[in-house]
Amino acid sequence: MTAFEAAGLTRSYQLEGVTVDALRGVDLTIGDGEFAAILGPSGSGKSTLMHLLGCLDRPTSGVLRVGGVDVSTLDDTKLAELRNRMIGFVFQSFHLLARTSALDNVALPLVYRGVARADRRKRARAALEAVGLAHRLDHRPSQMSGGEQQRVAIARALVGDPQVVLADEPTGNLDTRNGDEVMALLERLNADQGVAIVLVTHEPEVADRARRQIHVRDGLIERDVA
Amino acid sequence: MALEALRVNRLRSALTMLGVIIGVSAVVILVAIGTGAKDAIEDEISGLGSNIILVVPGQLNFQAAPTQSRLDLSDVNYVRRVVGDPGRVTVSVQSGENVRVGRNEAFVTVVGTDENIPNVFERPLKRGRYLTETDIDTRRRVAVLGSEVSEQLFGDLDPVGRQATIAGVRFRVVGVYEKVGATFGVARDRETHIPVTTAQRLLGVQRVNGIAIGASGPDVIDSLGQKVVDALTTRYPDEKFSAVTQTQLLGTIGTVLGMLTGVLAAIAGISLLVGGVGVSNIMLVSVRERTKEIGLRKALGARQRDVLGQFLIEAVLLTTIGGTIGIALGVGGSLLIEALSPVPASITLWSILLAFGVSAVVGVFFGVAPARRAGRLDPVVALRAE
Incomplete structure (x- = not known):
């Protein structure tokens, strides 16, 4: 099984009448249970690639299969359902709902899956326990440290049992100690639960912790080191 | 979830609701006054007695002087025989x-x-x-x-x-x-x-x-009036006679007052509409403010209809809560007017239901545009928003 399978992937934007080619033909396969880092300077196209992999965006051309499904065959609704089922997101700036408890934040993806409330809360509690935040269930994001907030976000990414966790600069807003903790957590999840981790970063020391490094430059894969 | 969002911006929600509250209470009060006036006049007419038919010479025309009567006591006796009682x-x-x-x-x-x-x-x-x-x-x-x-x-x-x-x-x-x-x-x-x-x-x-003539029951009024007019016309082929019933008077006056009530309700309805525009405006602001949240929800698997539904429910909640408060104020205001002034006010269920229904519909109608905008947001763009 492969988590992602991309062939000839391109993505161009119209910016004030000028066509910008963010991706210019990417071939990439990421298997189940992999731990890969996508690296590149800003403007290299790594964010665009991450959006495409995360089914937040559609390629201009080329084929992308996520969990074996060709995304070009899916409408927006089906794409949303695919995201919900297959992918967990972790963002640089956490993106937690501000006035909502950790438990309800984590349970949010299950709301869109139609899971009953009691079941949602049970699974959210389990996910928070898995990231070591059993004592923070009812805390709001503002009552937690940055590291804790990112761990809540990771719990949210995991609660729906995704095949892949896409982490966009997950340590970018954290100090070294908290960053290390978050990376250790991701490594453990990858090792224990077999969930594939795809990390987007521009920090080499973060990328070094991944087993595979995919270097993106000028919209192309420059180097793919396992 | 929607209630939560409204609670976060308590003052803003309250001010938005105020438009709806004023609109709904205006509808309830003005309709109550219109209906009260109608009831008062109808009471006056039915106070005459029940099932009365007035037979007069000539045609009933409020714009002309009444026709000089040709009827005398022998005609009255003739009418008595026609009526049979x-x-x-x-x-x-x-x-x-x-x-x-x-x-x-x-x-x-x-x-x-x-x-x-x-x-x-x-x-x-x-x-x-x-x-x-x-x-x-x-x-x-x-x-x-x-x-x-x-x-x-x-x-x-x-x-x-x-x-x-x-x-x-x-x-x-x-x-x-x-x-x-x-x-x-x-x-x-x-x-x-x-x-x-x-x-x-x-x-x-x-x-x-x-x-x-006092008809024996409401169902025979029209036929009896016609019978008497026909009999008199047979007796005086060159003359015209009219039978005026309370139903006709009530009908005419009822129509006029019904129109008046309608106009009052329409005027109040306009203020409700303005309240709706306020809701729409606030919802648009809210969608803009929460663009990032919408992006996140979409990333987590919210479909277009989930986001649309969320904002629509918020809008409808705003207007129906406003509507409920408006109804309470409207009913209170009507009772106060009835008690403290000579203006009769009669609260009708239909105006309450209508006002509530309209405020819910206003919520949907004015909530749809902002909610659709929210639903259609591109998740990539929305997540990047500040």
């Missing part, structure tokens, strides 16, 4: 005359009529008796006074058995009516009833002004 038919000959008692004098409407008045009209007696058949047959000079006439001429004295001079002729008072109030500006308490035969001699006429 003579006791249900009464008659009137009217004239404004001076009535004098000692030094007291009053200008009143003298009505020549007969013993069937209580069978047709709602006209309870306070003292004494009604006119009798013998009074009519023997042209007695007896009179039954309206309550106001009695007060004006006799003060606190019991007038029954006393003398009064009507148009220079002495009459004996045999009865006094209860106070019944005015109908269409006709002050019925300022009437003095005397036998129709006596009235015709007093006024020097053979005519009668009109015939009133």
Whole structure:
């Protein structure tokens, strides 16, 4: 099984009448249970690639299969359902709902899956326990440290049992100690639960912790080191 | 979830609701006033009695003077035979005359009529008796006074058995009516009833002004009125006659007042609409503010319809909470107006349901545009928003 399978992937934007080619033909396969880092300077196209992999965006051309499904065959609704089922997101700036408890934040993806409330809360509690935040269930994001907030976000990414966790600069807003903790957590999840981790970063020391490094430059894969 | 979002911006939500609150309470209050006015006038009309048909010569036309009557007492007897129940038919000959008692004098409407008045009209007696058949047959000079006439001429004295001079002729008072109030500006308490035969001699006429029939039930009013008009037209082929029923009067007035109520409701409706625009505006602001949240929800698997639903529910919640408060204020306001002012106000269920329904619809209608905008946001763009 492969988590992602991309062939000839391109993505161009119209910016004030000028066509910008963010991706210019990417071939990439990421298997189940992999731990890969996508690296590149800003403007290299790594964010665009991450959006495409995360089914937040559609390629201009080329084929992308996520969990074996060709995304070009899916409408927006089906794409949303695919995201919900297959992918967990972790963002640089956490993106937690501000006035909502950790438990309800984590349970949010299950709301869109139609899971009953009691079941949602049970699974959210389990996910928070898995990231070591059993004592923070009812805390709001503002009552937690940055590291804790990112761990809540990771719990949210995991609660729906995704095949892949896409982490966009997950340590970018954290100090070294908290960053290390978050990376250790991701490594453990990858090792224990077999969930594939795809990390987007521009920090080499973060990328070094991944087993595979995919270097993106000028919209192309420059180097793919396992 | 939606309630949570509203609670976060408590002041803003309250101000947004205010528009809806004012609109809804205005609808409820203005409709209550319109309905109250209608009820009051309908009460006045039905206060005359029930199932009354007035037969008058000529065509009923409020813009022209009434036709000179050709009807006389033989026609009244003819109508009695047509109706089949003579006791249900009464008659009137009217004239404004001076009535004098000692030094007291009053200008009143003298009505020549007969013993069937209580069978047709709602006209309870306070003292004494009604006119009798013998009074009519023997042209007695007896009179039954309206309550106001009695007060004006006799003060606190019991007038029954006393003398009064009507148009220079002495009459004996045999009865006094209860106070019944005015109908269409006709002050019925300022009437003095005397036998129709006596009235015709007093006024020097053979005519009668009109015939009133009390139908046995509401379902026969129209057919009986038509039957009488047809019979009179057969008797006088060159003349026109009209039967006016309370239903017709109620119908005409009801239509006018219904329109008035409608106009009031429409004006109030405009303020409700303005309130709706406020909701729309705030929802747009809210969507913009929460773009990032929408992006996140979409990333986590929210479909377009999930996001649309969320914002729509928020908008509808705003307007229905506002609507409920508005109804409470409207009902309270109507009761206050009813209690503290002479304006009648009658709260109707339909206006409450309508106002509530409209406020919910306003929420949907004005919530849809912002909610669709939210639903269609591109998750990549939305996540990047600051």
